[in-house]
Amino acid sequence: SQQGEEDPQALSIQEGENATMNCSYKTSINNLQWYRQNSGRGLVHLILIRSNEREKHSGRLRVTLDTSKKSSSLLITASRAADTASYFCATDAQEDDKIIFGKGTRLHILP
Amino acid sequence: SAVISQKPSRDICQRGTSLTIQCQVDSQVTMMFWYRQQPGQSLTLIATANQGSEATYESGFVIDKFPISRPNLTFSTLTVSNMSPEDSSIYLCSVEAGGRTEQYFGPGTRLTVT
Numbered sequence: 001s002q003q004g005e006e007d008p009q010a011l012s013i014q015e016g017e018n019a020t021m022n023c024s025y026k027t028s029i030n031n032l033q034w035y036r037q038n039s040g041r042g043l044v045h046l047i048l049i050r051s052n053e054r055e056k057h058s059g060r061l062r063v064t065l066d067t068s069k070k071s072s073s074l075l076i077t078a079s080r081a082a083d084t085a086s087y088f089c090a091t092d093a094q095e096d097d098k099i100i101f102g103k104g105t106r107l108h109i110l111p
Numbered sequence: 112s113a114v115i116s117q118k119p120s121r122d123i124c125q126r127g128t129s130l131t132i133q134c135q136v137d138s139q140v141t142m143m144f145w146y147r148q149q150p151g152q153s154l155t156l157i158a159t160a161n162q163g164s165e166a167t168y169e170s171g172f173v174i175d176k177f178p179i180s181r182p183n184l185t186f187s188t189l190t191v192s193n194m195s196p197e198d199s200s201i202y203l204c205s206v207e208a209g210g211r212t213e214q215y216f217g218p219g220t221r222l223t224v225t
Contacts, residue, residue: 033213042115042203042216043154088153090214099214101154 006089010106019076021105023089024069030092032065034074037086037104046074046087076107084109113138113206115217123223124194131190132220134204139184144214145177148201157202160187194224 005024013019023032031050035043049056049065049072056063062075076083088104114137124130134143142161146154157177158166166179180188191198201221205214 042218043205043214045213045215048213098156100156103153 006087006102006105008105009103010108012108012110013079014110015079015081017079019079019083019107019109021074021087021107023072023074023102025072025089025091025102026070028094029067030094030097032063032072032092033090033099034061034063034072035088035090035101037088039085043088079107079109081109081111083107113140113208113215115204115206115215117202117204117217117220119220120218121221121223123225126195126224128194129190129192130194130222131188132202132204132222134187134189134217136185136206140206141184142207143181143187144205144207145179145187145189146203146205148203148219150200154203157189191222194222196224198222199224 007022011019029051031048033048034046036046037043047056047058047061047063049063051067054065060077065072072089084107086104086106089102090099092099116135118133122130142159144159145157147157148154156169157172158168158179160166160179160181162181162184176192178190199222201219203216203219205216207214
């Protein structure tokens with residue numbers, strides 16, 4: 001069954017603003033990952049956060065994980081036009097060790 | 112990291128025909144994964160391909176429709192058989208980094224069935 005559910009489905013913000021995307025999931029996980037996909041191309045791995053971590057940073061990216069609420073957020077600070085893409089969370093479920101992708105958030109950065 | 116290439120990058124095919132998609136990795140990997148991404152949707156895992164054994168298919172996907180080959184540790188093919196317009200999707204292959212830390216994806220094959 002689908003694990004990750006991102007919201008919002010679509011987000012448009014001005015260049016320079018921060019973008020926040022959320023992911024909720026249903027079962028216990030080993031880790032949660034965020035990926036970016038540009039215009040129907042392959043996915044690019046952005047960041048991984050393990051179940052025993054609460055926050056992680058990578059450049060302009062900040063990811064949080066709340067295992068009690070089964071949710072994660074991805075924050076992109078000081079957005080740029082090149083950040084326009086779809087963003088997917090992917091969960092590595094403990095119960096079956098499978099990686100399941102969410103439905104994604106389409107982010108559009110306005111000039 | 113791993114660099115993955117796919118062929119073809121896109122194709123337009125007629126209903127009832129078959130298309131074989133190739134996936135080449137620049138390093139030896141144990142498992143390769145095939146995903147389908149229908150228009151505007153997320154990725155759905157079709158099957159996991161291990162070298163030297165039969166592919167493991169996910170619920171809703173069968174070998175007769177999506178036969179997979181894995182002749183060596185750097186190459187795999189996925190065939191979409193007896194295609195219908197519902198098979199129009201992007202098909203992606205991927206491999207895992209060690210320790211299930213991340214997946215590396217190919218650029219995808221955009222298939223349109225008319």
